Amino acid sequence: MTTDMVLPFYLTGDEGSQPKIRGRIARLHTQMDQIIGRHGYSDVVSGLCAETLALTSVLSSMMSFEGVFTVQAKGDGAVRTLMADMTDEGAMRCYAAFDEDDALLQGAYQGPALLPRLCGSGYMAFTVDHQVTNRRYQGIVELDGPHLGDAATSWYNSSEQLKTLIITMAEKTSSGWVSSALLLQHIATSGGKMTDDLYAQPEEMDEAMSDLWHTAMTLCGSVKSEELLEPSLGLDTIIYRLFNALGPHVQPAKMVTDSCRCSxxxxxxxxxxxxxxxxxxxxxxxxxxxxxxxxxxxxxxxxxxxxxxx
Ligand SMILES: [Zn+2]
Known part of the structure; x- marks a missing residue:
C-alpha cells in the first residue's frame, strides 16, 4: 500500500456550495524514501529533495490533462540544481546536483532556514508538458525566501495572477523521510496561464471573498508540522480540523509512486x-x-x- 498521496479539496466558505478556494495537501513517505535512499545524498540534500518532491506533487496534481509537471531550482550555491517531475498519473522522480565538498551540505537537515544559503541566488522554473498536444509552457521566478514553496507562491501570484499560498516541509524520521505540502488557491474565473487562457487578466476579489481568503490563509499558517508530517494522521482529518468553519469538501486522493520514465x-x-x-x-x-x-x-x-x- 502506498502511503504517498495528494488529497484535493475545496472550500465553499460559510454559505452556498460553490467552490471558492481550491486546495491540495500532500504527504510523501515510503515511495519517496525509496527514491531518496537510492540516491544516497547527504541529509541536507535529501531534505531539499523531499521538499521539492512534495511541492511538485501538489503542483502536478493541478494538471487536468495528460502530461508532466517539472520543478527545477537552479542557483549559484552549494546545491546547483534540484529537479523533480511528476506525471498526471503520479509517477515521480528527482535528482540534485551539488558541490560534494561543501561543508554546508553535511550534518542534519535543518529545514527551510537553510535554503537561501544552500541554493544561493538563482531561479525556479515550472514546466508543463502536455502529452497529447506536445505543447510546453514554462514559467520562471527568482529563487527567493526561506521555503521552497515561497518561490512557487510568488510565481502563482505574480505570473499566473492567481492568489496562492504554498507551504512545504520535510523531516527525517525513524521510518525514513517524510515530506508534505499544503496549497490554497483562489478559484478565479480568469487567470492561470498554465491551464487555459494565455491572455487572462487578474481578478479582484470582492470583500466577502477577500475575508474568506485571509481566514483560510491564517488557518493554513496555523497547521503544525507534527500534523503534516505524521504518517498515521489522515490527510482528510487535517483538512477538516483546519478548515472546519469554511465548508471543506474533500475529493478523491491521488496516489503518488516511485516511478521513472527512462527506458x-x-x-x-x-x-x-x-x-x-x-x-x-x-x-x-x-x-x-x-x-x-x-x-x-x-x-x-x-x-x-x-x-x-x-
Ligand atoms: Zn530512470
Whole structure:
C-alpha cells in the first residue's frame, strides 16, 4: 500500500456550495524514501529533495490533462540544481546536483532556514508538458525566501495572477523521510496561464471573498508540522480540523509512486543522436557505453558496435 498521496479539496466558505478556494495537501513517505535512499545524498540534500518532491506533487496534481509537471531550482550555491517531475498519473522522480565538498551540505537537515544559503541566488522554473498536444509552457521566478514553496507562491501570484499560498516541509524520521505540502488557491474565473487562457487578466476579489481568503490563509499558517508530517494522521482529518468553519469538501486522493520514465529505447535513441565520434569519446577502452539514469540510477550498457559507424 502506498502511503504517498495528494488529497484535493475545496472550500465553499460559510454559505452556498460553490467552490471558492481550491486546495491540495500532500504527504510523501515510503515511495519517496525509496527514491531518496537510492540516491544516497547527504541529509541536507535529501531534505531539499523531499521538499521539492512534495511541492511538485501538489503542483502536478493541478494538471487536468495528460502530461508532466517539472520543478527545477537552479542557483549559484552549494546545491546547483534540484529537479523533480511528476506525471498526471503520479509517477515521480528527482535528482540534485551539488558541490560534494561543501561543508554546508553535511550534518542534519535543518529545514527551510537553510535554503537561501544552500541554493544561493538563482531561479525556479515550472514546466508543463502536455502529452497529447506536445505543447510546453514554462514559467520562471527568482529563487527567493526561506521555503521552497515561497518561490512557487510568488510565481502563482505574480505570473499566473492567481492568489496562492504554498507551504512545504520535510523531516527525517525513524521510518525514513517524510515530506508534505499544503496549497490554497483562489478559484478565479480568469487567470492561470498554465491551464487555459494565455491572455487572462487578474481578478479582484470582492470583500466577502477577500475575508474568506485571509481566514483560510491564517488557518493554513496555523497547521503544525507534527500534523503534516505524521504518517498515521489522515490527510482528510487535517483538512477538516483546519478548515472546519469554511465548508471543506474533500475529493478523491491521488496516489503518488516511485516511478521513472527512462527506458532502454530512450537511452538508445539518445546515443543514436550522437555522432560516431561523440560515442567513441564517451566509450571505455573496450568500446563499452555505460549510461546511468540520473533520476533512478538504473545502469544500461551498450557497445559501440550496437550503433552505425557513420
Ligand atoms: Zn530512470
Amino acid at each position: 532502454d529505447d530512450k537511452v538508445r535513441a539518445m546515443l543514436e543522436g550522437l555522432s560516431a565520434t561523440q560515442r567513441a569519446d564517451v566509450a571505455d577502452e573496450a568500446g563499452g557505453l555505460a549510461v546511468a539514469c540520473e533520476f533512478c540510477k538504473t545502469e544500461r550498457s551498450f557497445t559501440l558496435s550496437d550503433f552505425a559507424a557513420d
